[in-house]
Amino acid sequence: MDAVIEAEGQGPSTQASHVYDRLREDLLSGRLAPSRKLQMRFLTEAYQTGQTPLREALNRLTADGLVEVREQRGFYVKDISRAELAELTKTRCWVEALALRESMKAATPQWEERLVLAQHRLSRAPRSLSATTFEDNPEWERLHRIYHRVLIDNCGSQSLIAFCGQLADQLYRYRRLSIRKAFPSRAVGDEHAAIVQAVLNADVDGAITRLTAHYQRTADVILQDETIFPELKANGGEG
Amino acid sequence: MDAVIEAEGQGPSTQASHVYDRLREDLLSGRLAPSRKLQMRFLTEAYQTGQTPLREALNRLTADGLVEVREQRGFYVKDISRAELAELTKTRCWVEALALRESMKAATPQWEERLVLAQHRLSRAPRSLSATTFEDNPEWERLHRIYHRVLIDNCGSQSLIAFCGQLADQLYRYRRLSIRKAFPSRAVGDEHAAIVQAVLNADVDGAITRLTAHYQRTADVILQDETIFPELKANGGEG
DNA sequence: ATCAATCATAATTTATAAATTTTATGTTTC
């Protein structure tokens, strides 16, 4: 009942699963930079493992949209672009609106309680580890992830939930890449609370509006971050 | 401009891609039966290739939802169930309704022409190779796939299109597994034409209603097929 | 003399074969 996210299946006892987790973390954090080539020799030395488990992990990560594979030419960290960020955000808004609507249609007291709990825990975790400069707090990120997961959890479709998870991961990477800027100016905590309030009020349209606005605002901040997007033309961001 | 589906990327020149295609076909056709164990020794002999390309193919197929992997216990053909069929269908209706709506919002003459053409070609292909008994026509299946792809093609989200493709594949397998029954009784051609007509009339709700009814009818036929679902209780199929 | 094309070399990805580790099975013992 506690591990809301980790409940995917078996405990990872193979080396492939282990290196998958490590690679995933390094991709999401940006330690492995976008469009970087992932050479086998480098990977085997850096992660101290053989080619087979690495290949397995890289293939799974390709399915997750974090790695790109070119035939006979090796693996690459998926590149980023304003256009992709915009498209992913648009898609997430569409799909999570759908999932949230269905979750609310099927609402139960148990689900509402899980949601209230997830939001409460998130609100108690500090956004940044440091008070002066922004320093990413892994625990906040974990609770944030769970919160958004619970929101759509009740929709009744495992495949839809999984798809939302993929989109969340891909967008999370953008957020991490852009996170140095101190944007705790936004009161994201209030936004999370307002969404839950709308859900509890059975206000479907209100909940969806707040949720999609939440995602759109996050994307807008990142889209303006000139440090992660090299080319800076004065267009709307649609490539 | 011709290959609407195949436009995924590079030509498959590796053995891994080749065996992926062959495995995929055998999974979709049912030659590899649901829940069957996929032993390495059997696979290497049957497909005349090594373990590395096979592992790579199996991992990709796992992401496609056609294969299941259990840690330290090998690969299995994904099992089928009434519950999963119902859930996949439900999800496909939701997501394709969304994609169709957005496609129609962004409609262009070029897209409408592609749609008309796809429907026309489909209407000209014979549903069955034999006139008396039902015999699956691969060309019809190919054109059918393209038709449904074009319908949602214009939504402006690659990831959403890819997700729809995954759902389509998984449901296609159910259809193939159940296809022996002669159900050309249904006038699916008329259904396809009616959807296109609604699209051309800019009748969003009408198009969506027809499309989802189309999918639901297909699922209902398969759900009643006792030959592929062993347990037959007199419940609705949820569980 | 400069540029393009071709050939040879080096680096890297992909595939095969062998070894290791883990799980499943059947027998024996308590």
Next chain:
DNA sequence: GAAACATAAAATTTATAAATTATGATTGAT
């Protein structure tokens, strides 16, 4: 009859070999 051990089967991993692509130099032409 249940638990523990030994054996067998199978998945996972490492190590080695083959095929492909990238790189750089040399040759020929403009």
